[in-house]
Amino acid sequence: NKLYGLLGHPVGHSMSPLMHNDAFTHLGMKGYYHAFDVPEVELKEAVDAFRLLNISGFNVTIPHKVAIMNLLDEIDEEAVMIGAVNTVVNMDGRYIGYNTDGRGYLTSLLKTIDRPLHECNVLVIGAGGAARGVATVLANEGVALLTIANRTITKAIEIKDNYQSYRHANITVVSMSEAEDNLGLYDIVINTTSIGMSPNVNDVPISIQHAKPSVVLSDLIYNPILTKWLIQGEAKGLKTHNGVGMFVEQGALAFQLWTGKYPDTERMTELVRKQLG
Ligand code: ATR
Numbered sequence: 001n002k003l004y005g006l007l008g009h010p011v012g013h014s015m016s017p018l019m020h021n022d023a024f025t026h027l028g029m030k031g032y033y034h035a036f037d038v039p040e041v042e043l044k045e046a047v048d049a050f051r052l053l054n055i056s057g058f059n060v061t062i063p064h065k066v067a068i069m070n071l072l073d074e075i076d077e078e079a080v081m082i083g084a085v086n087t088v089v090n091m092d093g094r095y096i097g098y099n100t101d102g103r104g105y106l107t108s109l110l111k112t113i114d115r116p117l118h119e120c121n122v123l124v125i126g127a128g129g130a131a132r133g134v135a136t137v138l139a140n141e142g143v144a145l146l147t148i149a150n151r152t153i154t155k156a157i158e159i160k161d162n163y164q165s166y167r168h169a170n171i172t173v174v175s176m177s178e179a180e181d182n183l184g185l186y187d188i189v190i191n192t193t194s195i196g197m198s199p200n201v202n203d204v205p206i207s208i209q210h211a212k213p214s215v216v217l218s219d220l221i222y223n224p225i226l227t228k229w230l231i232q233g234e235a236k237g238l239k240t241h242n243g244v245g246m247f248v249e250q251g252a253l254a255f256q257l258w259t260g261k262y263p264d265t266e267r268m269t270e271l272v273r274k275q276l277g
Helices: 016-026 040-052 067-071 077-082 101-110 129-141 153-166 176-181 228-235 244-259 265-276
Strands: 002-008 031-037 057-060 087-091 094-098 121-125 145-149 171-174 188-191 216-219 239-241
Touching: 002 016, 002 040, 016 031, 016 244, 016 265, 040 067, 040 094, 057 244, 067 094, 077 094, 077 101, 077 129, 087 244, 101 129, 101 244, 121 129, 121 176, 129 145, 129 153, 145 153, 145 176, 153 171, 171 176, 216 228, 228 239, 244 265
Parallel strands: 002 031, 002 057, 121 145, 121 188, 145 171, 188 216, 216 239
Antiparallel strands: 057 087, 087 094
16 A cells, blocks of 8 residues: 655645545555655654655655755756646655645646737736746746736746746736736736635635636635635636636646656546536
8 A cells, every 4th residue: 555645734635545445445446545744844854754654755845846946856847847846756766846836826727828928918816835836837838928917016026037047938027017018918917926815705816806807816815715806806707717727637647756646636526527517
């Protein structure tokens, strides 16, 4: 039996154990996934213990996604660009760090949009860890225009400067109010902030008054499944994309890195939706 885990704090509400254990059972594989609640000061000890137990792989979540990087043997290039690791693979005793959040997001988004990504003008709202994941894969995939808006504009400029040293991606930075006024420029608008997340379900990240009719509004939040912002979008007849898909796909990609098998994501989505109520 192979053991897999999650390192985070807190982890009590995580749906990852449910999702991965169901996938192991469904595929007839001998694997078990357990969530470990580990505070920041004990992260190194936890990783040492994982090594001792020869844990086959694990996920990393808040608050450890950045700190874990110093405790691993190797880090995948895209995870380096994002500056965070959410998945670790045991390769013959060496722990390799990956980031499946960005790719997971992309996989889910591509199922929703009906235009090629490279023709799309994309607005990313936020400049934290989640924004870095999304912006990195979009810059790597190539979009027509990538714009980042954030309350603290210096953080958006940091992301832009970081990527332009890697790729010659077309990235611009705007203030939140400029983004609102020029929202009609964008084909995809992505909320990566926590604005609208339970329990603050009445907040919205940006006014959609000037959105174009063909826009896709995408929110990384999955609790609630439909944020107030997406509800507003649907009321206007806009296409929306919620965070359930990203959560499922990041898990599926991690599962694939660990086992070589891509799990049934429709089944995972059902499970997660049921859990979220
Ligand atoms: P995560 O890893 O989830 O992205 P984070 O790194 O703490 O979390 O980033 C949070 C993001 O949400 C930031 O872009 C933050 O804006 P600032 O950089 O200005 O702090 C944004 N954010 C969170 N709460 C916000 C609020 N009430 N209004 C505007 N932006 C907010």
